[in-house]
Amino acid sequence: MTQLARALTIAGSDSGGGAGIQADLKTFQELQVxxxxxxxxxxxxxxxxVFDVQTLPLASIAKxxxxxxxxxxxxxxxxxxxxxxxITALVARKVKEHQLFPLVIDPVMVSTSGHLLLDQSxxxxxxxxxxxxxxxITPNIAEAEALTxxxxxxLDARKKAAQSLHALGARSVVIKGGHLEGEEAIDxxxxxxxxxxxxxxxxxxxxxxxxxCTFSAAIAxxxxxxxTLAKAVSQAKRFIAAAIAHSLPLGRGHGPTNxxxxxxxxxxxxx
Numbered sequence: 265m266t267q268l269a270r271a272l273t274i275a276g277s278d279s280g281g282g283a284g285i286q287a288d289l290k291t292f293q294e295l296q297v298x299x300x301x302x303x304x305x306x307x308x309x310x311x312x313x314v315f316d317v318q319t320l321p322l323a324s325i326a327k328x329x330x331x332x333x334x335x336x337x338x339x340x341x342x343x344x345x346x347x348x349x350x351i352t353a354l355v356a357r358k359v360k361e362h363q364l365f366p367l368v369i370d371p372v373m374v375s376t377s378g379h380l381l382l383d384q385s386x387x388x389x390x391x392x393x394x395x396x397x398x399x400x401i402t403p404n405i406a407e408a409e410a411l412t413x414x415x416x417x418x419l420d421a422r423k424k425a426a427q428s429l430h431a432l433g434a435r436s437v438v439i440k441g442g443h444l445e446g447e448e449a450i451d452x453x454x455x456x457x458x459x460x461x462x463x464x465x466x467x468x469x470x471x472x473x474x475x476x477c478t479f480s481a482a483i484a485x486x487x488x489x490x491x492t493l494a495k496a497v498s499q500a501k502r503f504i505a506a507a508i509a510h511s512l513p514l515g516r517g518h519g520p521t522n523x524x525x526x527x528x529x530x531x532x533x534x535x
Contacts, residue, residue, distance in 0.1 A: 275344025282520030283474035302328035311515030340488035366399035370480035396433025464505035471511035471519030
């Protein structure tokens with residue numbers, strides 16, 4: 265790296281520290297990227313569930329983005345919890361205004377505990393305004409089903425869903441397979457031309473809170489460091505696989521992944 269890589273996360277706050285901007289910042293730090301935030305919502309949550317959600321005023325979200333972009337600068341951006349249609353539309357406008365690319369979109373819709381984190385009314389803005397800006401979008405099975413309105417119960421359906429999301433304008437798609445059964449957790453990566461399978465051993469653990477946030481943040485971190493998209497996605501898969509394999513049994517519910525687990529296998533790959 266010739267300069268300090270910088271990444272911005274536009275997402276919600278998780279008071280339990282396992283997901284949201286907290287997970288993003290931990291991931292950025294571990295991957296030697298300077299992290300910045302624009303907070304869209306404040307949640308009261310722990311390993312057992314989400315107990316309160318308060319969205320921030322649109323003007324405050326806009327000023328957070330403007331402040332960091334115009335002074336510090338951003339090499340890659342990711343979005344997480346956007347909560348509603350108005351925030352989604354605002355973020356899409358700011359991405360275009362400030363050219364916040366590469367852009368990683370994690371379409372956060374439901375928490376690990378099952379709490380709805382995105383209004384149904386926001387789906388239209390996601391599809392029409394945000395997805396077309398994505399360098400890569402990283403839905404899990406349920407999120408991909410919601411966005412494409414199809415059942416993804418077999419591989420051909422997942423391939424078609426990836427093609428559908430690409431047709432909406434996303435440069436590339438990762439449909440995460442962590443919720444599927446099998447000995448391996450297999451993600452499907454589609455770059456508009458070819459399909460690639462990202463494999464990792466499946467870990468039998470309930471402590472998977474924040475996996476989607478961490479995976480997408482790792483992609484953004486590697487992109488901020490100048491890594492190619494395909495390599496960023498594959499290295500992010502390695503990062504999250506280690507984080508799940510050594511997850512933290514905190515709390516009485518779904519504990520968080522371990523953001524420093526990669527150190528047990530040495531430092532993450534350099535540029």
